[in-house]
Amino acid sequence: MHSDEGSLNKSLSDLYVLLDQDPKQAIVKVSELNQLFLHPQPSSRLWYELKIIEARAEIKIGLYQEAKQHLYQLESYLPVMAQFSEAPALIKLLLAQIEQNQSNIESSFTLLEQALSLVPKGLVALRSDILHAQARGLRYKARYREAEGVVKDAISLVEPINDQARLGTYYNQLGVIYDYMGSLQLALRFHEKSLKIQRGLQNQQGISNSLYNIGEIYRDMEKLSKALLHFKQALEVDKSLGDPIHIANSHGKMSQVHLQLGEVEQALTHSQIGIELARSSRSNSDLAWQLSILAKIYVAQDALTQALSVAQEALSLAITAKANRTERTVRLVIIEIELVQGQYAQALAEIDQVLTLPGVGNSYLAKLYQYRAQALEKLGEFESALHSLHQYIEVKAALYQDLDKQQALTMRQNVEFIRQEQALKLIQNEQALQQASLENLKLQRGMGVSLLLCFMAIAIYIYKRQQQKQKYVELEADMMAESLSQKNRLLADVSHELRTPLAALKLTVEAMQHNIEPDPVKGFEKIQKKISHLDNLIKDIYQSAQFDNDVLTLDKQPVDVNLLITEIVEEFQPMYATKLQSLRFSACANNSLCFVDPARIRQVLFNLLRNSHFYTSSEGETQIHFESHEGHMELIVEDSFPGVAEQELEKIFERLYRCEGSRSRDHGGSGLGLAICQQIIRAHGGNVSASHSEMGGVAISLYIPFEEVRSDS
Structure with a gap:
């Protein structure tokens, strides 16, 4: 068993x-x-991991009792599982998730508090998962401001380690919270960020969640065709994954949209499927919400007695589950039934009661003011009805104002980009026309001189000149096109690299501007970090451009390369120790005195060792080999897993090129390090190449010729 355990990892x-x-x-x-x-x-470790995976999978597909049994079994073994430090907190977290899925919110809070007290300090990812679960519970209880703060704390834990999977999940949660608070612009922004991450990770459940929530925003905005399309896509993914609660929720949303479109029969079909799945999952909160949809369908069918009976059952379930948001949803349905029945005074009392509940978002407020205006009008209180109608219009306008501004800004930016692109094309066409005119002028002068010699020479000259001109024009056009293409690619790449930290910087500034950032000190630290990133990127771009233009010169001198590398290795040892990586140097046994620029060689080694540290797995290894021969030196830096694909080995020296796979993670670099290394080595008259390392990673080989320096020099 132990001999096979490694192969089972x-x-x-x-x-x-x-x-x-x-x-x-x-x-x-x-x-x-x-x-x-x-x-x-x-x-x-293998047995323990299998049990955790099994419990997680059972939770995802609604097998809650089976998952509990596996978790209780693991919990009974905790006294002999001390080596798994995360186990106590992780088991509590998974049990809390089961309680949440079954609408037992209070018991889930108790389990999550226990999990927080048990999680080791170093396990930031697990701590962030617990905070995310707490935010979800607070959202169920309609405590949106608290939920927003908790999920932001979770995001602040995983952003430094660039955990994309968790960031995608947490962005989705934050989007839902903003949607419930009525901030549609922020909600849509975070859902789109989540969807982009989830598609990159090919996380089907994450994609489904984002599609579902974006569909809900479109439904709030009454863009029903877009909403229905997103809910259909979410339902297809949910069916493939098998989670009954997610399938039920998607059916419920499609039922709501069909009802809004007046397609009552289709709405009833989806509602019945959702109710059946919610009952089988024994989730009172989800069942209450599904029943509220059925009540509205009965209202549309004028079956008011059935509608009121179903709504009252839903309200009882929501109150039992302490699901505040679902309770408000059901009360809204009861108000609609009372309005249809003509019980206007009773409807007004119910509206006033809902308005006193905490955490009522703008979407709910708009509906409540609209219903109050209807009831007051029926009771003949026209001035009060008009006041409620004004309140409805104000809340509705506030609901869309921010989103409209954002859309207008985006449109203006797109128009300006198109205008600038068109202006650039006109300039390029004018330059091409001027160059063609210059070439024609040169040709005419040459032909005039040739005519003075003889008629035959003129004919031969014209023929050959035309051939040469054609080749020259084609070559020049190809070179110009290639040059423009390279400049455009570089401009696009630099724009992309600048846009990413600028977008993050803008988001942080906006958060502080609108008092969304809970910790101003941490916000300023984020801003400082992004500004430093931009500063380093611009410096690298400037330095790369100087090499291209031969502005920089080398200060070559006799250097003991063995000693230089030894000093650099000693400087990097503490950094490598943070990831339990080893860094070894094989010194040259011959004369190690070489005629090079020490500052530039140091810069090359710094870039290579920094890349190796960031992209090599924890507990990995990096080796440096140095050999000095007569008239040249060879230096190899190679590391362990992960490596890069064969077709990307030659491309990694291109400016701002990003590899596919595990070595492409953004660790804060500019993407110009290897390109600058190549420029420095070429300035020395040498060359640099990349190959697969026998250790599983990448080997970077440097060849530098130099004037031989003897020991007596």
Whole structure:
């Protein structure tokens, strides 16, 4: 068993991917691997991981009792699982998620508090997951401001480690919270950020969640065709994943949209499916929401008695589950029924009661003011009705004002970009025309001189000149096109690299401007970090341009390269120690005195070792080999897993090029480091190349010729 455990680690990695994409299949794979264990082995990391994956998958597809049994079994083994420091907190977190899915919000809060007290300080990802679950519970209780602060704390924990999977999930949660608060602009922005991340990760459940929530925003904006399209896409993904609650919710949303479109029969079909799934999952909160939709369908069918009975059942379930938002939703349905029944005074009393509840967002306020205006008008209180109608218009206008401004700004930016692009094309056409005119002038002068010699020479000259001109024009056109293409690519790449930190900087400034940032000191630290990133990027771009224009010169002198590398390695050892990486140097046994620019060689080694540290896995290894020969030196820096694809080895020296796969993560660099290294080595008259390392990573080889320096020099 122990001899096979190493080979099964890859199976574990694949299982975690499968857990997000197909939890049902993940359970099947776990069952196959569990056959390797005749008895429980709580001291085995493999056995423990399989149990956690199995419980997570069961939670995803609604097998809550089975998941609880597995988690309770793990909890009973905690006394002999001390080596798994995250286990106590993780088990509590998963149990809390089950309680939330079954609408037991108070018990989930208790479990989450226990999880926070148990999580080790160094496990920031697990701590952020617990905070995210707390925010979800606060959202269920309509405590949106508290939920916003907690989920932002979770984001601040995972942003420094660039955990894209968690960032995508947390952005989605933040978008839902802003939607409930009535801030549609912020909600849409964070949902789109989440969807972009989830598509990049190919996380099907994350894609479904983002599509679902974007559809809800479009429904609030009464853009029903777009809303229905997003809900349909979310439902297809949910069906493939098998989570009954998610499938039920998507059916419920499609029922709402069909009802708004007047398609009552289709709305009833989706509603019945959603109710059946919610009942089987024993989630009172979700069932209450599904029943509220059915009540509205009965209202549309003029079955008011049935509508009121279903709404009252839904209200009882929502109050039992302490689901504040669902309770408000159901009360809104009861108000609609009372208005249809002509019970206007009772409807007004219900409206006033809902208005006193905490956390009522702009969408709800707009509907409440609209219903109050209707009731007051029916009761003959026209001035009060007019006042409520004005309140409805003000809230509705506020709901769309920010989003309209953002859309207008985006449109202006697009128009300005098109205008600038067109102006650039006109300038390029004028330059091409002037160049063509100059060439024609040169040709005419040459032909005039040739005519003075003889008629035959003129004919031959014209023929050859035309051929040469054609080749020259084609070559020049190709060179010009290639030059413009390279400049355009470089401009696009630099714009992209500048846009990313600028967008993050703008978001932080806006957050502080609107008092959204909970910690101003931390906000200024973020701004300082982004400004430093921009400063480093601009410096690297400037330095690369100086090399291109041969502005910089080399200060070559005799250098003991062995000693130089040893000093650099000693400087990098503390950095490598933070990831438990080893850094080794194989010194040259021959004369190590070389005639080079020491500052530039130091810069090259700094770039290579920094890249190797960031892109090599924890507990990885980096080796430096140095050999000095007569008239040249060779230097190789190679590291362990991960590596890069074969077709990308030659491209990694291109400016701002990003590799696919595990070595492409953004660690704050400018993307110009390797390009600058290549320029420095070429300035020395040498060359640089990349190849696959035998250690599993990348090997960068440097060849530098120099004038030989003897020991007596």
